[in-house]
Amino acid sequence: MNLWLVVIGMGIITYAIRLSMIVLLEKVEITPTIKQALHFVPPAVLSAIIFPELLQPGGTIDLSFSNERLLAGFLAMIVAWRTKNVLFTIAAGMAALWLLQTI
Amino acid sequence: MSTASSSSHRHELANGIKAELPIALGVIPFGLIYGVLALAGGLPPALxxxxxxxxxxxxxxxIAAQLIxxxxxxxxxxxxTFIVNLRHLLYSASLSPYTKHLPARWRWLLAYLLTDEAFAVTVLHxxxxxxxxxxRHYYFLGAGMTLWVAWQTSTAVGIFLGAQIPASWSLDFTLALTFIGLVVPVLKDRPNLGAALSAGLAAVFANGLPFKLGLMVAxxxxxxVGVWLENLSSQQKESL
Structure with a gap:
């Protein structure tokens, strides 16, 4: 199949998903339970992306001190909690990772 | 249109851009790596x-670059693509109460800009x-456009520089760090913390599922877990 067509198809699928509930829920009043559930979407999805990046950097679970991403990520969490600043969090995490990689 | 309301448009737009800027900065390295990876996967630069x-x-x-x-x-x-992006169904539902009063062209535009990063910044705000x-939809627009510009520019630079960006710089880590910066300050109570921890651990254990299905399961x-903990604590308050 032509790669351009595949990419356009990927775009249509992605856009349709993004538009779906914005359009479908337009005239429907969301129930309190659904509303309550949707409130947890950001912490749930973002954590589901973060955890494997820290705990399984090579594809398998690594809880040792040689897992630099776990240590750097843990430090970044502390910085994020204390400063509530995304830039500081990125800077601290990357600095820690580079430092740990050179040791 | 009165001047007062148009300045308020601008105010919301500017605030959205301002809030998204640090996140866009964290996305730039990710865009660079995508550019490198796409060329390595054999995609023509234009595509x-x-x-x-x-x-x-x-x-x-x-994932598409690797699969190609x-x-x-x-x-x-x-x-x-369908399975990896299914999480956007949740984003779409989350934002629907905020967009339902808008004309169709606005909703179509905002849906196009509904990325992880624009969603997180906007909905938390x-x-x-x-x-x-x-x-308030101008806030979403500002956040979405900022990320769009950062993504298009950084992938273009990545395609241009190609293999000159060494993998040893571990630039891909900035994405996880950006999300840490966004999510950690939100974890102020037990339901949110429980939702984050359980989703994270579920993602680790479901990581072996095909097509990144583990993300949706997680x-x-x-x-x-978040809903359960919240209901539990409100029941405890009632019984006191």
Missing amino acids: AQAMSAIVFAGSAQF GAGAPGVILLLT YDGETAVSPN ALTGIL
């Missing part, structure tokens, strides 16, 4: 860049708002 504009979804683009490199058939690419602005696990 690699077009994918950023047409699909505009980082993780799906990463591995010679996967088109059907697999489409199916993978809406959640924390004390007064509701009638122009997200739903986290949502259920």
Whole structure:
């Protein structure tokens, strides 16, 4: 199949998903339970992306001190909690990772 | 249109841009790596860049570049895109209460800009708002456009520089760090913390599932745990 067509198809699928509930829920009043559930979407999805990046950097679970991403990520969490600043969090995490990689 | 309301548009737009800027900065390295990876996977430069504009979804683009490199058939690419981006269904539902009053062209535009990063910044801002602005959709627009510009520019630079960006710099880590910066300050109570921890652990244990299905399983696990903990604590308060 032509790669351009595949990419356009990927775009249509992605856009349709993004538009779906914005359009479908337009005239429907969301129930309190659904509303309550949707409130947890950001912490749930973002954590589901973060955890494997820290705990399984090579594809398998690594809880040792040689897992630099776990240590750097843990430090970044502390910085994020204390400063509530995304830039500081990125800077601290990357600095820690580079430092740990050179040791 | 009165001047007061138009300045308020601008105010919301500027605030959205300002809030998204640090996140956009964290996305730039990710865009660079995508550009490198897409060329390594054998995509022509024009198509690699077009994918950023047409699909505009980082993780799906990463996986697509790898799959194309591995010679996967088109059907697999489409199916993978669908499953990897299913989480946007949750984003779409989350934002629907905030967009339902808008004209169709606005909703179509905002849906195009509905990325992980624009969603997180916008919905966390809406959640924390004390007064509701009638122009709040401009905040979403500002956040979405900022990320769009950062993504298009950084993938273009990545395609241009190609293999000059060494993998040893571990630039891909900035994405996880950006999300840490966004999510950790939100974890102020037990339901949110429980949702985050359970979703994270579920994602680790479900990581072996095909097509990144584990992400969806993990997200739903986290949502259920969050709701359960919240109901539990409100029941305890009632029984006191």
